[in-house]
Amino acid sequence: MSEPAGSSAPAVIAALGAAVPPRRMTNADWGQYVHTSDEWIRSRTGIEERRVAGDDESTATLATRAAERCLAAARFPSDRLRWVLVSTDTPEMWNPATACFVQAAIGAVNAVALDITGGCSGFVAALGLAESRARLGDPVLLIGCEVLSKAMDWSDRSTAVLFGDGAGAALVLPAGDAQGLSVTSLIARTDGRDADILGKPYGGTKNPLTPELVASGHHHQIVMHGQYVFRNAVVHMTEAAYAALARAGLTLGDIDWIVPHQANQRILDAVAERLKVEATRVYSNVARFANTGSASIGIALVEAIQRGLLERGQHLLTVAFGSGFSWAASVLTCTAVPPVEADWGTG
Ligand code: UT7
Numbered sequence: 198m199s200e201p202a203g204s205s206a207p208a209v210i211a212a213l214g215a216a217v218p219p220r221r222m223t224n225a226d227w228g229q230y231v232h233t234s235d236e237w238i239r240s241r242t243g244i245e246e247r248r249v250a251g252d253d254e255s256t257a258t259l260a261t262r263a264a265e266r267c268l269a270a271a272r273f274p275s276d277r278l279r280w281v282l283v284s285t286d287t288p289e290m291w292n293p294a295t296a297c298f299v300q301a302a303i304g305a306v307n308a309v310a311l312d313i314t315g316g317c318s319g320f321v322a323a324l325g326l327a328e329s330r331a332r333l334g335d336p337v338l339l340i341g342c343e344v345l346s347k348a349m350d351w352s353d354r355s356t357a358v359l360f361g362d363g364a365g366a367a368l369v370l371p372a373g374d375a376q377g378l379s380v381t382s383l384i385a386r387t388d389g390r391d392a393d394i395l396g397k398p399y400g401g402t403k404n405p406l407t408p409e410l411v412a413s414g415h416h417h418q419i420v421m422h423g424q425y426v427f428r429n430a431v432v433h434m435t436e437a438a439y440a441a442l443a444r445a446g447l448t449l450g451d452i453d454w455i456v457p458h459q460a461n462q463r464i465l466d467a468v469a470e471r472l473k474v475e476a477t478r479v480y481s482n483v484a485r486f487a488n489t490g491s492a493s494i495g496i497a498l499v500e501a502i503q504r505g506l507l508e509r510g511q512h513l514l515t516v517a518f519g520s521g522f523s524w525a526a527s528v529l530t531c532t533a534v535p536p537v538e539a540d541w542g543t544g
Contacts, residue, residue: 210377213498217362218542257302263365264366280308284319286397288312336374341495353418355421360488361487363496377532383444452512455474480497512530
């Protein structure tokens with residue numbers, strides 16, 4: 198991301214919020230729907246369970262819960278927001294943007310509301326957009342949210358078992374207004390030549406929904422060439438990590454925590470191995486939440502902070518890869534541990 202003229206101090210993530218649905222679904226529960234096993238899912242992905250939205254939950258309601266938690270943690274009035282950005286590949290509806298429903302629900306009456314469709318790396322890429330607006334003085338609320346359970350083919354065992362629902366929100370403010378996780382560097386890349394490798398091709402204007410397609414039950418099909426995705430995720434997450442570090446003028450030795458997109462434990466382990474970083478410095482909660490797409494880094498940051506893992510002066514590296522193909526990474530410097538609140542759906 199280029200830096201706008203006239204602003205030097207990077208913007209900060211001043212607070213974070215997270216929300217997940219109360220309904221827990223274990224690997225064994227998946228056996229009711231497809232021919233699979235806990236052993237297969239656990240050994241291939243590290244996933245043990247995921248959260249699944251209920252009938253009364255949707256992308257906008259989950260994003261709103263995370264947004265409310267974030268603003269409450271910051272004690273930040275919603276009418277001061279200038280932007281509400283929702284990063285999602287599972288929008289509330291075709292139109293209008295999911296962010297419009299969130300804006301109304303939280304009363305962000307002075308904000309522009311926009312969605313970003315950036316795959317699993319959308320949250321980090323959108324953080325770059327949020328940061329560039331905040332540098333210019335605009336308070337931004339960025340929410341990564343996915344409800345893949347309502348947008349996937351439950352009869353396809355090769356994809357359905359990988360995902361979970363959730364939302365993570367970040368309040369991004371000008372550096373002069375707050376402390377928190379300062380966005381020291383950020384890189385984001387896309388290679389659209391691999392756009393057909395991972396995605397959800399039906400229901401758009403290229404492949405519109407027809408009665409025949411809906412009757413086939415495959416209108417929610419997710420296309421994924423798993424092993425190709427795996428290899429590219431490892432290569433590009435590694436590259437992105439080094440690129441963000443170089444831009445920050447830091448090395449891996451300066452990084453206290455890597456907080457990656459929670460795609461799959463084997464991908465996280467392979468990235469850690471390539472970076473020659475101990476797995477204990479790579480935050481993982483994929484076992485409990487599965488792959489929550491653009492929500493995963495926000496959720497992981499909230500959880501890591503609630504567990505007391507972050508300290509002032511530390512550097513974090515976030516890194517993500519997803520459909521597009523797209524990948525992104527950022528170095529965040531903790532000038533103060535930001536306040537966080539979460540609705541883990543347990544109370
Ligand atoms: O943000 C990016 C999102 N995507 C990813 O992160 C996915 C990256 N890819 C991967 O993590 C792995 O490729 C998977 C976990 C998706 C699959 O693991 P794999 O070792 O690459 O398995 P595979 O696709 O080669 O399938 C091996 C076998 C196949 O059976 P046959 O043809 O050998 O008889 C599949 O049909 O495993 C079968 N299989 C399953 N078996 C039980 C596929 N899904 C399942 C399942 N349960 N859920």
